[in-house]
């Protein structure tokens with residue numbers, strides 16, 4: 611519906627989280643996993659298909675790490691709606707939800723997102739204050755414990771890629787890391803949704819080292835990119851982050867991979883630079899469909915292998 615083809619201010623996203631949970635008690639449960647620097651709640655929605663007695667494996671999807679990448683939380687909302695409306699209607703969604711639960715964190719950086727709506731559209735980081743500086747914010751995707759603050763991140767608090775005082779110094783990163791540590795035996799795939807540049811990235815971004823299952827990850831990403839091309843005509847690059855985009859340590863994908871989640875991806879959704887972070891609402895539907903196609907394609911393979 612048209613609701614999912616618009617960008618929403620933070621308050622509406624919180625309202626939507628509540629409404630979705632209340633309206634679909636059989637499929638959706640909500641967890642509070644922590645809170646932001648400015649004390650806003652961090653909610654995870656757990657989507658489940660048919661009830662089963664044995665605990666199911668799961669997929670994790672997070673959105674909104676970077677405040678200005680508005681298509682990312684729009685994608686998470688799209689995904690949740692798609693799962694709810696397509697379960698037992700669409701074959702892939704039904705198969706995925708009968709085999710795995712899906713944890714969705716629609717908004718990992720609520721303070722930054724709010725700031726992009728009210729003060730500065732191009733804000734990226736969270737809104738942490740620093741004791742010896744007037745600059746604000748830590749890049750949450752440099753704050754995880756994966757070659758933390760080495761080349762590709764900055765130790766200067768005024769920079770866009772500031773890594774923070776120490777790994778997981780930020781409550782938003784810590785909340786995600788704690789949740790995944792507690793659920794690492796069931797979470798089999800990790801997806802982090804960003805924009806822009808149309809890429810399907812996998813470890814490593816924090817070094818030039820090759821992932822243990824590089825060939826498998828590469829094949830999954832390649833097949834997903836081919837599917838996007840076939841159905842939507844758009845080109846997505848794929849490969850290890852360090853070689854495909856740039857060296858960038860402290861990211862959530864590399865950290866989750868090192869935790870033992872063997873299938874870990876960062877998606878960079880539309881576009882390739884025409885509008886960049888300012889992707890018009892008229893492009894939301896197609897951008898989300900492309901991301902969803904890649905997520906389904908990879909998840910179906912993960913189910914076969916775990």
Ligand code: 0X9
Nearest residue numbers: 751804805815851858861864876
């Ligand atoms: O630099 C980033 O964090 C991501 N690109 S963005 O333009 N959305 O900021 C890429 C993340 C790739 N993965 C890691 N660096 N771990």
Ligand code: ZN
Nearest residue numbers: 676679804805
């Ligand atoms: Zn990003």
